[in-house]
């Protein structure tokens with residue numbers, strides 16, 4: 001379809017039948033953005049409901065929560081929500097209703113960080129194999145130990161249990177986090193997974209953990225509940241997960257009945273969601289070329305996240321049929337009202353710009369931007385306006401101090417429990 005026709009059609013605002021029971025009111029999704037708004041013993045707070053109400057009120061069709069941990073002993077960051085049992089059912093229900101009462105669908109993103117967990121936060125980290133981080137990242141993340149076969153079975157079961165609790169709390173669906181270098185992605189990657197048992201050794205065996213997690217989630221939520229996956233198109237790491245591996249994983253999940261596939265890319269070592277092509281107005285998204293290959297291979301609804309900024313770019317991508325849902329992260333963290341404009345064919349007045357501290361060693365780290373945007377999410381959750389001009393260096397200092405304090409409080413609360 002021609003670029004101008006796509007804009008006229010304003011495809012972004014058209015509904016999408018996701019499953020036999022779920023219709024999204026439009027094709028604009030807030031991609032998962034870790035909020036770190038839980039207590040230091042990882043219980044959700046009403047701030048989460050406030051934040052998600054804001055995005056639902058501005059018209060977003062689908063809201064995907066920041067990553068929720070399936071094991072409170074294995075956190076990615078201090079302040080992550082963990083769901084292991086029903087102790088927080090009331091707050092979870094309020095969080096889900098904040099979106100659904102205003103017509104948005106909300107999916108809970110479930111994750112296990114594996115080795116990608118801030119140093120000192122957990123009592124040691126696990127991964128498919130004890131592969132150390134690259135030199136630049138070794139100050140942030142420690143070398144993990146190899147996870148045992150019994151622990152693998154436990155983690156698989158935990159994904160299913162957390163999903164069943166989210167279903168009971170009223171979330172529209174769940175999304176399994178298989179991207180960005182976390183545990184599932186580690187299993188998929190020949191760089192991180194050097195196992196020679198049934199969980200590694202060949203691409204097929206490296207996919208087995210992902211398939212087992214999906215199968216267990218499906219078993220615990222039943223056949224009709226929406227289950228999505230976020231997967232990397234590739235890790236962009238030498239010896240890592242490639243587009244070919246990703247396509248094979250997608251094909252196997254499609255065959256097994258997954259309801260939505262979200263494409264992203266990168267890891268904290270290689271850079272999360274980094275641009276893979278020079279952007280143009282019509283192809284501003286990073287992973288469109290890969291999305292077109294996925295589209296040719298499977299018929300499952302497809303969401304692509306990374307780089308979308310303008311109504312024209314979003315409508316053009318929908319117009320060429322490369323995807324069904326446009327995922328947006330950073331723009332909605334600095335402008336929660338952006339959906340209102342975008343759905344009317346207008347752009348946000350805010351620009352997503354690179355966030356820098358001016359210190360080269362820090363600016364090279366993939367997590368720098370995430371820290372800055374997380375502070376903006378926290379402002380929105382408190383009913384304040386985001387600060388698009390907030391200094392990168394200030395955000396970095398504030399977060400490092402906050403994270404040190406959070407790690408201390410998390411460890412202390414855990415010791416008392």
Ligand SMILES: Cc1cc2nc3c(=O)[nH]c(=O)nc-3n(C[C@H](O)[C@H](O)[C@H](O)COP(=O)(O)O)c2cc1C
Nearest residue numbers: 031032033034066067273306307328329330373374
């Ligand atoms: C503050 C922040 C937190 C994020 N947390 C998550 C997360 O919990 N899970 C996830 O899959 N992606 C996470 N992401 C990545 C986004 O979902 C998205 O893939 C990325 O920001 C690229 O999209 P964008 O160019 O629209 O920002 C996060 C991104 C930011 C900026």
